Amino acid sequence: AQTVTQSQPEMSVQEAETVTLSCTYDTSESDYYLFWYKQPPSRQMILVIRQEAYKQQNATENRFSVNFQKAAKSFSLKISDSQLGDAAMYFCAYRSGLNYGGATNKLIFGTGTLLAVQP
Amino acid sequence: NAGVTQTPKFQVLKTGQSMTLQCAQDMNHEYMSWYRQDPGMGLRLIHYSVGAGITDQGEVPNGYNVSRSTTEDFPLRLLSAAPSQTSVYFCASSYEVRGTGELFFGEGSRLTVL
Numbered sequence: 666a667q668t669v670t671q672s673q674p675e676m677s678v679q680e681a682e683t684v685t686l687s688c689t690y691d692t693s694e695s696d697y698y699l700f701w702y703k704q705p706p707s708r709q710m711i712l713v714i715r716q717e718a719y720k721q722q723n724a725t726e727n728r729f730s731v732n733f734q735k736a737a738k739s740f741s742l743k744i745s746d747s748q749l750g751d752a753a754m755y756f757c758a759y760r761s762g763l764n765y766g767g768a769t770n771k772l773i774f775g776t777g778t779l780l781a782v783q784p
Numbered sequence: 785n786a787g788v789t790q791t792p793k794f795q796v797l798k799t800g801q802s803m804t805l806q807c808a809q810d811m812n813h814e815y816m817s818w819y820r821q822d823p824g825m826g827l828r829l830i831h832y833s834v835g836a837g838i839t840d841q842g843e844v845p846n847g848y849n850v851s852r853s854t855t856e857d858f859p860l861r862l863l864s865a866a867p868s869q870t871s872v873y874f875c876a877s878s879y880e881v882r883g884t885g886e887l888f889f890g891e892g893s894r895l896t897v898l
Binding site: 669712775 | 815817819824825826827828829832842872874876878880886887889891892
């Protein structure tokens with residue numbers, strides 16, 4: 666079974682600085698997707714960024730980028746120029762690829778990292 | 785466009801009571817699912833559906849029941865609430881059953897069982 670581990674329960678960053686959130690996963694599958702979701706105090710789950718395992722290039726969305734190390738099974742999220750609105754719980758999630766049967770839309774979540782942004 | 789709508793947003797139950805969490809989406813999504821979120825445990829899949837009339841169990845299905853009579857609605861029923869079911873519940877949907885598209889979440893329902 667696949668597992669997702671986020672080893673940092675809490676992180677803090679100064680406004681305008683850069684922070685990296687860690688995520689590791691375990692899988693025997695070769696085709697999968699990785700996600701970072703943001704959950705602000707409103708509880709709404711917001712997709713931040715997505716990475717397809719077959720793509721070597723790291724995904725980027727504005728100030729958010731990932732460092733995807735497939736061999737090491739590592740998927741960290743870098744937030745540049747941190748803003749007060751980035752304060753939230755961040756979840757790393759895994760989903761099996763299209764070549765695997767069953768509930769391939771099933772997301773397996775890590776336990777989350779609570780990010781505080783200091784003004 | 786409302787997206788994924790969950791009701792109620794807050795509910796307090798006594799042990800043994802039953803209730804239904806409602807989930808509706810207006811995006812014509814085939815795939816719908818229910819997750820529960822507990823502190824220190826992330827989100828865990830309870831049940832999911834790949835279309836009207838088709839449901840299946842997720843990781844933590846015990847104590848919950850679902851049905852999918854229409855594409856739009858996917859209610860989650862607690863048959864006899866227990867304190868262990870105190871949690872925040874999220875409904876999520878996506879257009880494709882096995883696609884690469886985004887999973888859209890509702891705003892969550894906080895349930896307390898006394």
